[in-house]
Amino acid sequence: xxxxxxxxxxxxxxxxxxxxxxxxxxxxxxxxxxxxxxxxxxxxxxxxxxxxxxxxxxxxxxxxxxxxxxxxxxxxxxxxxxxxxxxxxxxxxxxxxxxxxxxxxxxxxxxxxxxxxxxxxxxxxxxxxxxxxxxxxxxxxxxxxxxxxxxxxxxxxxxxxxxxxxxxxxxxxxxxxxxxxxxxxxxxxxxxxxxxxxxxxxxxxxxxxxxxxxxxxxxxxxxxxxxxxxxxxxxxxxxxxxxxxxxxxxxxxxxxxxxxxxxxxxxxxxxxxxxxxxxxxxxxxxxxxxxxxxxxxxxxxxxxxxxxxxxxxxxxxxxxxxxxxxxxxxxxxxxxxxxxxxxxxxxxxxxxxxxxxxxxxxxxxxxxxxxxxxxxxxxxxxxxxxxxxxxxxxxxxxxxxxxxxxxxxxxxxxxxxxxxxxxxxxxxxxxxxxxxxxxxxxxxxxxxxxxxxxxxxxxxxxxxxxxxxxxxxxxxxxxxxxxxxx
Amino acid sequence: xxxxxxxxxxxxxxxxxxxxxxxxxxxxxxxxxxxxxxxxxxxxxxxxxxxxxxxxxxxxxxxxxxxxxxxxxxxxxxxxxxxxxxxxxxxxxxxxxxxxxxxxxxxxxxxxxxxxxxxxxxxxxxxxxxxxxxxxxxxxxxxxxxxxxxxxxxxxxxxxxxxxxxxxxxxxxxxxxxxxxxxxxxxxxxxxxxxxxxxxxxxxxxxxxxxxxxxxxxxxxxxxxxxxxxxxxxxxxxxxxxxxxxxxxxxxxxxxxxxxxxxxxxxxxxxxxxxxxxxxxxxxxxxxxxxxxxxxxxxxxxxxxxxxxxxxxxxxxxxxxxxxxxxxxxxxxxxxxxxxxxxxxxxxxxxxxxxxxxxxxxxxxxxxxxxxxxxxxxxxxxxxxxxxxxxxxxxxxxxxxxxxxxxx
Numbered sequence: 063x064x065x066x067x068x069x070x071x072x073x074x075x076x077x078x079x080x081x082x083x084x085x086x087x088x089x090x091x092x093x094x095x096x097x098x099x100x101x102x103x104x105x106x107x108x109x110x111x112x113x114x115x116x117x118x119x120x121x122x123x124x125x126x127x128x129x130x131x132x133x134x135x136x137x138x139x140x141x142x143x144x145x146x147x148x149x150x151x152x153x154x155x156x157x158x159x160x161x162x163x164x165x166x167x168x169x170x171x172x173x174x175x176x177x178x179x180x181x182x183x184x185x186x187x188x189x190x191x192x193x194x195x196x197x198x199x200x201x202x203x204x205x206x207x208x209x210x211x212x213x214x215x216x217x218x219x220x221x222x223x224x225x226x227x228x229x230x231x232x233x234x235x236x237x238x239x240x241x242x243x244x245x246x247x248x249x250x251x252x253x254x255x256x257x258x259x260x261x262x263x264x265x266x267x268x269x270x271x272x273x274x275x276x277x278x279x280x281x282x283x284x285x286x287x288x289x290x291x292x293x294x295x296x297x298x299x300x301x302x303x304x305x306x307x308x309x310x311x312x313x314x315x316x317x318x319x320x321x322x323x324x325x326x327x328x329x330x331x332x333x334x335x336x337x338x339x340x341x342x343x344x345x346x347x348x349x350x351x352x353x354x355x356x357x358x359x360x361x362x363x364x365x366x367x368x369x370x371x372x373x374x375x376x377x378x379x380x381x382x383x384x385x386x387x388x389x390x391x392x393x394x395x396x397x398x399x400x401x402x403x404x405x406x407x408x409x410x411x412x413x414x415x416x417x418x419x420x421x422x423x424x425x426x427x428x429x430x431x432x433x434x435x436x437x438x439x440x441x442x443x444x445x446x447x448x449x450x451x452x453x454x455x456x457x458x459x460x461x462x463x464x465x466x467x468x469x470x471x472x473x474x475x476x477x478x479x480x481x482x483x484x485x486x487x488x489x490x491x492x493x494x495x496x497x498x499x500x501x502x503x504x505x506x507x508x509x510x511x512x513x514x515x516x517x518x519x520x521x522x523x524x525x526x527x528x529x530x531x532x533x534x535x536x537x538x539x540x541x542x543x544x545x546x547x548x
Numbered sequence: 549x550x551x552x553x554x555x556x557x558x559x560x561x562x563x564x565x566x567x568x569x570x571x572x573x574x575x576x577x578x579x580x581x582x583x584x585x586x587x588x589x590x591x592x593x594x595x596x597x598x599x600x601x602x603x604x605x606x607x608x609x610x611x612x613x614x615x616x617x618x619x620x621x622x623x624x625x626x627x628x629x630x631x632x633x634x635x636x637x638x639x640x641x642x643x644x645x646x647x648x649x650x651x652x653x654x655x656x657x658x659x660x661x662x663x664x665x666x667x668x669x670x671x672x673x674x675x676x677x678x679x680x681x682x683x684x685x686x687x688x689x690x691x692x693x694x695x696x697x698x699x700x701x702x703x704x705x706x707x708x709x710x711x712x713x714x715x716x717x718x719x720x721x722x723x724x725x726x727x728x729x730x731x732x733x734x735x736x737x738x739x740x741x742x743x744x745x746x747x748x749x750x751x752x753x754x755x756x757x758x759x760x761x762x763x764x765x766x767x768x769x770x771x772x773x774x775x776x777x778x779x780x781x782x783x784x785x786x787x788x789x790x791x792x793x794x795x796x797x798x799x800x801x802x803x804x805x806x807x808x809x810x811x812x813x814x815x816x817x818x819x820x821x822x823x824x825x826x827x828x829x830x831x832x833x834x835x836x837x838x839x840x841x842x843x844x845x846x847x848x849x850x851x852x853x854x855x856x857x858x859x860x861x862x863x864x865x866x867x868x869x870x871x872x873x874x875x876x877x878x879x880x881x882x883x884x885x886x887x888x889x890x891x892x893x894x895x896x897x898x899x900x901x902x903x904x905x906x907x908x909x910x911x912x913x914x915x916x917x918x919x920x921x922x923x924x925x926x927x928x929x930x931x932x933x934x935x936x937x938x939x940x941x942x943x944x945x946x947x948x949x950x951x952x953x954x955x956x
Binding site (some may be wrong): 309 | 611613703714748791798844848908927933935
């Protein structure tokens with residue numbers, strides 16, 4: 063895919079200006095730098111133009127223009143992807159949807175809301191406050207990330223252990239297809255005719271089209287919570303406790319682990335009173351009816367203590383509970399105290415393999431002389447090792463990529479996956495042919511061809527290109543974003 | 549109708565793939581995947597080969613501590629339930645005729661029941677899938693871990709695809725722990741408008757029901773203890789709970805208190821083992837053997853009682869999963885022709901269409917093929933559905949005609 067050549071760049075800009083107006087686009091190099099990467103900072107590439115449409119009609123016009131001029135285009139929300147999902151490989155037009163952020167309808171009686179894709183995740187739940195309902199998927203970045211972005215990556219979050227990920231809460235989507243047509247998949251009525259195209263679209267990482275409207279399911283608020291902090295001497299003891307809790311038939315609303323490395327940074331940032339000498343802490347939340355949660359909390363306390371917890375604390379007030387969650391959800395922000403740059407991985411292993419993978423991560427950090435800290439969704443087996451480095455140090459970048467590669471390969475060896483909620487993006491595209499057989503990828507490719515035959519919409523995402531990264535053995539070289547940037 | 553019927557029953561997934569490959573290369577017969585045959589659909593082709601999948605019934609892996617299971621798709625639901633129960637786990641989907649029905653069939657038809665209000669549907673439980681496409685190629689998507697966003701979610705695409713895209717051969721499920729116990733509360737009201745008001749009230753109930761069903765024409769429900777006049781059929785709201793005993797007791801009491809201002813004509817509660825027959829009756833509602841036609845309608849939950857009213861007026865016995873806007877209807881046993889069936893369903897069509905809903909015939913005599921065109925507001929997605937079908941099954945070999953795609 064070629065980006066617009068210089069003469070046509072001016073034409074492109076002038077035609078785009080006709081669609082979105084003067085204040086609806088950016089094309090100066092220094093302004094575009096903001097859009098050179100997302101939360102995955104290892105790969106960078108500036109788009110040729112960024113547009114900020116305010117309506118489905120404008121998105122349609124932009125997409126049609128891109129088709130006419132043969133320019134690639136890519137949707138972007140808040141740019142919180144941790145896998146380079148919004149990296150504009152090949153340049154082209156970046157369609158940023160943050161100005162389409164209205165809540166179009168809230169219908170509690172029918173338990174849905176219709177929102178525009180640029181709506182910030184937590185703004186919906188804030189808006190619903192008086193209704194007794196909320197929007198369940200709660201990625202840690204929910205204060206910034208958009209629901210459109212959540213749909214593209216099928217985002218998770220701490221409470222997905224009990225409530226499920228984004229796709230379990232999306233009833234329908236309006237999509238501007240890569241050919242510029244507008245279609246609605248699903249909607250407020252369940253079990254629509256034909257295939258579950260809503261389910262197929264969620265998590266397609268922008269490669270099937272641009273979502274311009276979302277019907278989301280609203281979930282009844284729990285009546286009560288019990289939020290516990292289990293303090294363990296070792297990571298191994300904490301993982302045993304996780305296995306025992308799930309094995310006892312308890313599905314907590316959330317079950318998160320933080321290791322010693324991250325506890326230190328969190329304590330420095332938030333002064334919660336975390337035990338700095340603990341090997342690991344588990345943040346465990348049960349929710350439901352007041353009459354039931356206490357009993358569950360007591361059982362969990364007992365299980366933690368049986369599995370070697372030094373102590374189990376409880377959030378005594380709502381304020382304390384919220385502070386605990388703030389610490390957890392803003393953990394990534396606290397990492398600035400530890401290093402200038404970081405790379406978060408998103409592997410998944412069967413829950414029972416957590417001790418094995420965590421041991422491997424420790425070992426891997428030592429081998430590559432890297433500091434790695436862990437804060438993750440333990441109940442789902444969804445690990446988030448955070449590899450600390452300085453992006454100005456090329457050798458460190460190289461070691462980070464190597465270590466990431468080894469960790470994710472180990473996840474696959476243990477029967478898991480390379481991404482639980484962040485998506486493939488560009489970061490993990492070289493893993494697709496390790497995770498899937500050629501015939502699996504062939505079917506996926508043939509499905510993409512139905513929706514996006516020219517691959518002009520979000521090129522270079524999700525599926526490896528033939529003869530591309532799959533043939534390169536070195537992860538450092540095989541990253542498409544890296545290639546695009548060179 | 550088929551002139552030449554034949555049957556193929558593979559013992560292994562490899563055999564199945566080989567057979568489909570040979571078929572695509574040589575005879576190019578239409579293939580009709582069959583699980584337990586409990587939700588058969590009429591295939592619109594002359595030369596159909598039934599592919600019976602019930603011998604593909606092996607358990608591949610059951611790491612109980614991870615709460616997932618990988619099985620071949622032909623496993624019977626009763627057998628699957630038995631295996632899961634041994635580890636105090638379950639797939640919380642209500643499936644009738646569990647001794648016959650297979651997991652693959654349940655997935656292909658996206659079967660669901662009363663618990664869908666609290667537990668969701670098959671799309672929420674299938675985390676990995678393998679299937680054989682029309683050319684005989686076996687492909688997989690998803691995986692064996694509970695959280696995974698790698699690759700396109702072909703699990704969602706195949707759930708409810710009714711065997712028209714590929715033959716599902718292996719499945720990994722996410723599981724739930726067994727509920728400690730359950731209870732069902734049946735509240736009889738004088739009118740559907742009362743039921744509707746109660747349903748609105750229950751939106752902010754202090755309780756958390758697993759099931760919110762409404763039954764029209766009580767005569768259709770075999771009740772454990774008779775207590776109702778036979779000539780009138782007042783609507784019954786049925787609320788189900790699951791959890792620990794203390795939690796259940798509290799919820800029954802709270803629900804009854806919340807409903808009292810609406811003056812139910814009668815209330816009955818069934819807890820523990822006593823609730824089982826009711827759960828089972830509700831599960832089996834769509835299998836009423838006296839009725840020739842069963843349909844499923846979906847519409848916004850707030851319109852459920854309006855549809856129930858129209859259906860009951862038309863002499864149709866109905867069960868609504870009211871929290872989800874799903875209505876199952878059994879036409880009267882007096883309906884004996886397709887024309888009569890269409891006439892009975894027609895009054896519902898306008899309402900369903902006006903609120904963007906759908907109507908699907910679940911069960912009808914094969915020769916009543918005219919019934920299959922009743923239904924559907926595709927909201928523009930039909931063209932993409934057709935394109936997907938053409939891409940994955942260009943020769944239209946798999947269950948041709950089953951999804952009423954219209955002219956390709």
